[in-house]
Amino acid sequence: MTELTGGPSLPQERRVVTAIPGPKSLELQARRSAVVAAGVGSTLPVFTTRAGGGVIEDVDGNSLIDFGSGIAVTSVGNSAEAVVRRATAQLADFTHTCFMVTPYEGYVAVCEQLAELTPGDHAKKSALFNSGAEAVENAVKIARVHTKRQAVVVFDHGYHGRTNLTMALTAKNMPYKQGFGPFAPEVYRVPVAYGYRWPTGPENCGPEAAAQAIDQITKQIGADNVAAIIIEPVLGEGGFIEPAKGFLPRIAQFAKDNGIVFVADEIQSGFCRTGQWFACEDEGIVPDLITTAKGIAGGLPLAAVTGRAEIMDSAHPGGLGGTYGGNPVACAAALGAIETMREMDLNAKAKRIEEVMKGRLAAMQEKFPVIGDIRGRGAMIAIELVKDPATKEAHPEAAAALAKACHAEGLLVLTCGTYGNVLRFLPPLVIGEDLLNEGLDIIEAAFAGL
Known part of the structure; x- marks a missing residue:
């Protein structure tokens, strides 16, 4: 084949x-x-x-x-037939117009697929970008304008990108942050449920880590100051850490109870990588926003923020975008990658x-x-x-x-x-x-x- x-x-x-x-x-x-x-x-x-x-x-x-897949990118292979076929046809028609200037169907079709595939049956909308870091950064923008708050909570061992804001969100200094500061403000880091290294053992890790994280958020930041909580459902660069059972649902519920936008960073773990379309499905998590990239387009640069329509629509017209965001060739490749994931x-x-x-x-x-x-x-x-x-x-x-x-x-x-x-x-x-x-x-x- x-x-x-x-x-x-x-x-x-x-x-x-x-x-x-x-x-x-x-x-x-x-x-x-x-x-x-x-x-x-x-x-x-x-x-x-x-x-x-x-x-x-x-x-x-x-x-x-x-055993690398270009860091979880070529999940469907490096040159899957449907990706090559669709991207080649799009190359022959046009490579770019900028969706913000004259739009095209491929962008809309990718957003339709994302609305169907991501967790939850609520109304969803998406915005397309080029890279995972761009997606995370735009998720923060959307959460801040929606909540009218500024603080962003992230977790020990988390990785979210290499831009200035996403370096601030990322936990590991070397090689990602060393010498590149100062970093964006209003970013706060709390414990994650790392079962293998939890002092009282993995069986206690989920509830104890959640209690510690929520206590720090409440006391050190104030829940009503938090715009977004961002977490990878399986932490990638930090060591493929699966948060201990119960941790993610508790954090997601805390976010919901306090009007905080819960963001699942599925850039490395999404699109069938963990045996589900998205890793957050494992414990029934329905995020407010979900960021995707890597495996979405069979190797072409594409990323997305997908989420509740009322949150996604919070940004004013012109507030989201970018020259290459949702490039037509990358969108065609994404439709081919999703076709391959379904058929195989x-x-x-x-x-x-x-x-x-x-x-x-x-x-x-x-x-x-x-x-x-x-x-x-x-x-x-x-x-x-x-x-x-x-x-x-x-x-x-x-x-x-x-x-x-x-x-x-x-x-x-x-x-x-x-x-x-x-x-x-x-x-x-x-x-x-x-x-x-x-x-x-x-x-x-x-x-x-x-």
Whole structure:
């Protein structure tokens, strides 16, 4: 099937024919160093020529198993048939008019899909943007104008972007915030329900963390000063932390009781990634606003804020927008990506990926005590590495060594976590099970070699 391969000529197999990175990638890396700003990093400096299904092919002829999906972007694959078909047709018609100048149907059609797919049966409206950070920033704007309040509450270990405001919202300093301040004001951070590291144990974490967060909001900020509470239903860059059960419903209810806009940041966790259209559905959360990007458009830049119509309509005409927001080619790609998700039932595929990965990783944990925790849902799975399971001291050196070993064998993996000690796995939802298991074999061999 071309949806799985990115074209019939891209074999779904791992192939390592040179050192990684190979000589041609090293030549390109030298050119890159001369003209690309040093602040733009790369996890693995192999230069891609083709990608699709579950593999990335580089300029040296190596074919790598992809456990990254461009950071949860290419969930439908890097060149899904419906995405290519729709985007190509749109390219031939026109690339841009600016929706704020002369609109086009694709933008409206994407907003219709978002209204249908996002949680809740209330009337919804959307505004489209280019990136996740833009979506979060605009969600704050909308919440502030709706509530006529200023304070924004975020959580420990949260990540929301790299603009000035979203850096303020983001918890981790390095590499996202170091040296880039001063940051936007009226941002307040409270505890999150991190079950693995909660002092009284995961069984107490949800209610205790919610009580602590609400107490801090009430006493230190004042609930009636809070415009928005923003949280990732599964915290991404912070380490794929699933808030302990009960935490999200309690925070959402507190927001509702106090007229606070509850914002679910589903930029990394949305669009079938966790085995549901949106991760907040797991505990029945219906957010007031939901931000999306990454997996929405099969690799093209598109983002959205979707929410209750009366909240979304709070901003005055002209108050929301941007030159490229809701670009017609990106909108066409999004419609193709959503078509693929529906037709291939990628929620079910994500659940199967979870079943395979968690089963294999649990067996590894029995053999390798460096694996302190296995967590996540669907195709958003992580392992937290520790020096001692009893003390849970973070082991970032192990994460770096394991990633390096996997890369050398032709498996692309990513690290994350506030402490730099988490390996995260984000395979394309269309990856073949043979590639999935081969990637897990490489991970197991890397652990054995630590």
